[in-house]
Amino acid sequence: MCEKIKKVNSWLGAVFGEQVVPQFEVNTRTVDILYQLAQSSEARCSDTALLIEDLKQKAAEYQAEGAHLQDVLLQSVGLSSASLSKPVADCLSALVDNAMVLGVRDTSLGSFMPAVNNLTSELLEAEKSNRRLERELRALRKRLGATLVLRGSLQEDINKTVKAQAVESAKAEEKLLKMDFVTAKANELSNRRERSEVCWSFLSFIRYTLLVQGWTPVFLKRPGFFFFISFFISFFRNPFFS
Numbered sequence: 490m491c492e493k494i495k496k497v498n499s500w501l502g503a504v505f506g507e508q509v510v511p512q513f514e515v516n517t518r519t520v521d522i523l524y525q526l527a528q529s530s531e532a533r534c535s536d537t538a539l540l541i542e543d544l545k546q547k548a549a550e551y552q553a554e555g556a557h558l559q560d561v562l563l564q565s566v567g568l569s570s571a572s573l574s575k576p577v578a579d580c581l582s583a584l585v586d587n588a589m590v591l592g593v594r595d596t597s598l599g600s601f602m603p604a605v606n607n608l609t610s611e612l613l614e615a616e617k618s619n620r621r622l623e624r625e626l627r628a629l630r631k632r633l634g635a636t637l638v639l640r641g642s643l644q645e646d647i648n649k650t651v652k653a654q655a656v657e658s659a660k661a662e663e664k665l666l667k668m669d670f671v672t673a674k675a676n677e678l679s680n681r682r683e684r685s686e687v688c689w690s691f692l693s694f695i696r697y698t699l700l701v702q703g704w705t706p707v708f709l710k711r712p713g714f715f716f717f718i719s720f721f722i723s724f725f726r727n728p729f730f731s
Contacts, residue, residue: 493524500527 497520501510513519591604 497523
């Protein structure tokens with residue numbers, strides 16, 4: 490525990506430098522977390538330092554190689570960077586820029602060719618992927634067009650169905666009204682038939698009672714009386730009488 494606290498304090502002092510280290514609660518959990526952060530930070534700093542040293546070494550190698558090439562050009566051909574014309578200097582600068590973009594070690598043809606081949610392969614893969622995406626996009630557009638056509642057809646069918654339902658609903662309502670009228674008329678005719686039957690029974694009872702009691706008025710002896718009564722009852726029993 491003491492070793493971890495010393496390690497944490499040392500790391501915090503290195504991190505904050507001349508600034509005051511903030512106060513924190515010293516317990517097992519806090520110390521463990523800070524100790525892990527200190528180890529991670531030191532490992533990262535160590536890796537960064539190694540990378541910096543490697544880059545410095547490569548830069549020194551490049552500078553030494555550049556100086557050597559300048560000496561070779563100056564001794565063998567008599568050329569120096571100051572004696573080069575502007576077009577030649579521009580070409581050399583473009584060559585260096587291309588080498589840096591391609592990530593090659595030097596500007597020799599043996600270094601450029603593999604890098605160019607890799608870029609060509611990546612370009613072919615990108616074009617292949619682009620063609621595949623274009624095919625998928627065309628297929629999606631085709632399916633989208635078919636879906637829109639189907640949607641329009643379904644919407645048209647729905648509209649036709651709604652109109653047909655409205656017509657059928659109107660017809661059904663008209664039929665219900667007719668059925669209500671027929672039912673009311675049937676009830677009315679039934680009531681009239683019952684009333685006529687009651688009337689006929691009542692008149693028949695009166696006639697029978699008068700005949701039984703032997704009281705026969707003059708109008709009962711007339712031949713047209715019963716014909717008139719029959720016509721009167723039939724008139725009331727007529728279904729079309731209103």
